Amino acid sequence: MARFFISCQPQLEKDLLNEIESFWHLLIDLDGLPTRSRPEVVYEDMGGIEIECESHLGFQINLFSKLANRVLWRIHHFDARYFDQFEKELKKLDLKKYIGEQKFNLHIESSKSRLFHESNLEETAHKILKNAVTKTDDTLLSLYVRIFKDTVVLSLDTSGKHLHKRGYRKDQGEAPIRETLAAKMYNFLLKNAEEGIIKYSAQDEKTTILDPFCGAGTLLFEAASFFQPNLVTKYDFERFTQLPGLLKSDSWKKNFKITNAAKNKFYGIELDAKTFGKLQSNQTFFKEYFPLINNEFTLVQGDSKTCDLSALAGQGVVVMANPPYGERLKNTDAEQVLMSLERLPNLKAVVVVHPATWKLNFSQLKIKQSENFNNQGLDLKLTLFAL
Numbered sequence: 001m002a003r004f005f006i007s008c009q010p011q012l013e014k015d016l017l018n019e020i021e022s023f024w025h026l027l028i029d030l031d032g033l034p035t036r037s038r039p040e041v042v043y044e045d046m047g048g049i050e051i052e053c054e055s056h057l058g059f060q061i062n063l064f065s066k067l068a069n070r071v072l073w074r075i076h077h078f079d080a081r082y083f084d085q086f087e088k089e090l091k092k093l094d095l096k097k098y099i100g101e102q103k104f105n106l107h108i109e110s111s112k113s114r115l116f117h118e119s120n121l122e123e124t125a126h127k128i129l130k131n132a133v134t135k136t137d138d139t140l141l142s143l144y145v146r147i148f149k150d151t152v153v154l155s156l157d158t159s160g161k162h163l164h165k166r167g168y169r170k171d172q173g174e175a176p177i178r179e180t181l182a183a184k185m186y187n188f189l190l191k192n193a194e195e196g197i198i199k200y201s202a203q204d205e206k207t208t209i210l211d212p213f214c215g216a217g218t219l220l221f222e223a224a225s226f227f228q229p230n231l232v233t234k235y236d237f238e239r240f241t242q243l244p245g246l247l248k249s250d251s252w253k254k255n256f257k258i259t260n261a262a263k264n265k266f267y268g269i270e271l272d273a274k275t276f277g278k279l280q281s282n283q284t285f286f287k288e289y290f291p292l293i294n295n296e297f298t299l300v301q302g303d304s305k306t307c308d309l310s311a312l313a314g315q316g317v318v319v320m321a322n323p324p325y326g327e328r329l330k331n332t333d334a335e336q337v338l339m340s341l342e343r344l345p346n347l348k349a350v351v352v353v354h355p356a357t358w359k360l361n362f363s364q365l366k367i368k369q370s371e372n373f374n375n376q377g378l379d380l381k382l383t384l385f386a387l
Helices: 013-026 055-064 083-090 118-128 179-194 218-224 273-289 334-343
Strands: 002-007 040-045 048-053 070-079 104-111 141-148 151-157 207-211 265-270 297-301 316-321 347-354 366-375 378-386
Touching: 002 055, 013 040, 013 048, 013 055, 013 179, 048 055, 055 070, 070 083, 083 118, 083 151, 104 118, 118 141, 179 218, 179 316, 179 347, 179 366, 179 378, 207 218, 218 265, 218 273, 218 316, 265 273, 273 297, 316 334, 334 347, 347 366
Parallel strands: 104 141, 207 265, 207 316, 265 297, 316 347
Antiparallel strands: 002 048, 002 070, 040 048, 070 151, 141 151, 347 378, 366 378
């Protein structure tokens, strides 16, 4: 069995664990069939969770998780309070069996430990690990060395690029939301639906998700692809030498039994012409990265307060919004835009990220759930309004 640390933004740990458990049955075993095993949770920490499972299953988390930042493979650990202990134990590490003779980045951090001088630790590690480069190169594999309370843990990054970089967002708006946080917003909607707080189903063809501040499209694209693995992106684990035969095949990803679970329609409105062009461009790339998704998308350039929404007649509407706020975007009519959407007779709910000071006084919708939310260093609220 192997151990993996799956990192995420603080406060998303429980959501990440639930997400992993929800897609685990889709991961494939070495026989090419869906796995029958379950992961064992070792511990939950601020900023991630550690699990124990077969290595080939841990690697696949990269493809499916929408909330994870990285997946680190724990390959060695030891106790060290002195430099001679650190050197002796580090020499025991046989990196060749994992990555062969490939060059790699070396990242070292230490806290609450006797060995705390990171520059000295790096100098020592570079003398022992000959293939470690001194200048970070994003095209190379990465080894992480973390010392905490005198315990040294060595981990290989299985992800490569930060997992929020799905690949489709080539252009971004003025104040974009990170893909993992957009996925968190959609997961928030799903969780409240599962708990019976709101009636919503991703499989309902008569439900449209509306983003009135669409920007470059991240919220809509994340909602549409939430149940889809990213099979197009290349991950660092695919360059490891210690891979089972199944994962070495060029066609191994064809073993996944994937259907498009989302049947909703998606409707986005963007006021700015330049940003709307970016939205259209990103939609093209989105189709390349998630080719199985054939949901109906309607993208409109216009003002959400006055936009003709008659096309949504007969559809139950769920609004998902990351409206303008903060220093970069001082548009103060966002609250009025959101409240104006109550003109939709079939509005089911509003899921919105907003400053705590905002007063969203809907005439019919009430606050059903609210939690803290951090975006780009801003302390905000993620709130569900529903009938």
